[in-house]
Amino acid sequence: MDGASLRGTPGRGYRWEPLARSWLAVTLCALFVSVGCKSAQHVAPEPSTLARGGSGLSGQGDPLPSWNEGPTKAALLDFVERVTREGGPDFVPAEARIATFDNDGTLWTEQPLAVELAFVIDRVKALAPQHPEWRHQQPFQGVLEGDLKAVAASGERGLMQLLAATHSGVTTEAFDVTVKDWITTAKHPRFSRPYTDLVYQPMLELLALLRAHGFKTFIVSGGDVGFMRAWAERVYGIPPEQVIGSRAKLRYEVRDGAPALLLLPELDLMNDKAGKPVGIQQVIGRRPLAAFGNSDGDFEMLEWTTSGTGPRFGLFVHHTDAEREWAYDRNAHIGKLSRGLDEAPRRGWYLVDMKKDWKVIYPFEQ
Template identity: 50%
Template sequence: MIGLMRRRWIGLTVVVLCACTTTPHTGTTQAARPARATSGNATLAAWNDTPAERSIVDFVTRVTTPESKDFVSRADRIAVFDLDGTLWPEQPAPVQLVFTLQRVKTLAARHPEWKRQEPYRSILRGNLKNVAGSGDGGSMKLLAATHAGMTTDSFASIVHDWFDSASDPRFNRPYSGLAYQPMVELIAFLHANGFKTYIVSADNTDFIRAISQSMYGVPPDEVIGSTVRYQYGMTNGTATLTRLAQVETLNDGARKPQTIQALVGRRPLMAFGNSDADLPMLEWTTSGDGPRFAALVHHTDAQREYAYDRAARTGKLDKGLEEANVKGWLIVDMKDDWRTVFKGEDAGAAAAK
């Protein structure tokens, strides 16, 4: 959380790259592809009918068709997803950072001394440049004030309440409504085809778990994020775990493959990210034997969302674009390949907007 928050403060100011299989498409036995990507009640209606959508469906068809030489058993159908910038926006700031900053403002009435103490004073004054300069010491203070000193149940309740009331000012919709509809459909499509999906993020595990089921259909036990330490205790005869202001694991970059291996025990079959920080997870996924698929969400739609890549200070995608060319990954454009962006958004209204 410490280094993570510092890096993301600096960043305050989906080409989906699909790493296909190690075996070519030609000459592969597979079932006929449906006219639209459907499986039971799962459909990819928010995706345009483009090579990106077709490559996803073709891959899933090949690995789930028993007669296919690329058939993969259910036990090995593992798909992993980054969160920020992959399943919801990370600009102009990641959602958890917004939660943290707003949480400081909510608690300020109980702490009049914060008007004189950093980094709280700068947050209350809206001076985020000073907040970014507060370093690890400032991060620890914010962690203690907004994420620690409470039971796990209390923290989950706080997160739920925030998502129920807080809204994104640009899109004028609650943060709970910022899930990317194409990715929500993709996760449901994979579930319908026997995949187990995991959210693998640098955000705090408990923060993600509070909304993973309702927003993405991903249960809490399939969330792998950064962790803090807990203190066990008894309160009125009830066992509790209290969150401490101590970081256990920062789940970012090369750490992601390590935590996937530690907690899942299988190399993923599919991986989805959006920035250079996700490359280790995608590289590890596609280095396995047999068919593999990886994707990077490249933000190219400044009208409906944001457009950024190589020069971005948050969610930078530079090396990933180079790897796409070298490894022959498919490039799918968010602007061209997503019919809608946000969950519950009408396609026609979104286009007009």
């Protein structure tokens, strides 16, 4: 832990409550549900020769080859063409071409539990030798013994303890190294592949298409910003300064003669639901031109984006493919999409039907 242990007892005096409450709605339920997930696993498809990015350039074939022909694909291509056609009525200057993307369930898989939660569980196990008391202290005991029901039963206080133990008390640089080391070796329980293989090929092509036409693409997620910045540029081509997430407060200090930024166990921004437009304004300072999400946690981001003047685009990824991925929406334990399903047609937002609209889901598919 960067040569320093956590200051104080994890979960005591730490102000993670807003983040914990948001996570409780999905994270603790995910812990409980994941106990029975193994029976629903499928055999992973064979690797594919599909390139990750797509060409994204006009005149060089289909820029969205993994999208089936239909109204959603046509609308995406039409929108990009209209806002980038100089002299056209809907032309938007390059500096205003901002597109924001949720991460979990929009750019990569979020089932059977959020990837960051898998990191938390593995990180507790890695730190356990430094904390022998955890063997008899919930929720750490539950994590170490694989008793996820006990972890879920620890409630909000337990989750605060896990977050404090795994996301604070170290420098930002040390945390970045820890996440990078983990993400290169950790594997998804269903597909037995690195989590970074579980990105959505059609969305990679969309990112490439937008960037090829002068858009700046941002991640706007409820996940921890430091966790995502550690790998987002390698996986999505999105640099750290274009990643907006929930964030802890920082403190500048000099350690052993060297300046450092210490992650504190205190929340600075909960970047979910109504927090997403706030985070966008604080970091970007512009209203996006297009926004992409998959759950009701992204509703306000789409609402804020499409309420602006001029051409706008809003889209929800609707998980409908139980065979290749997962099928879930209104009653999901994570990634619930209910209000978005109801209001998308009225608001002119598009719903991607993964089963019908995507030829492939992951880059490794045939």
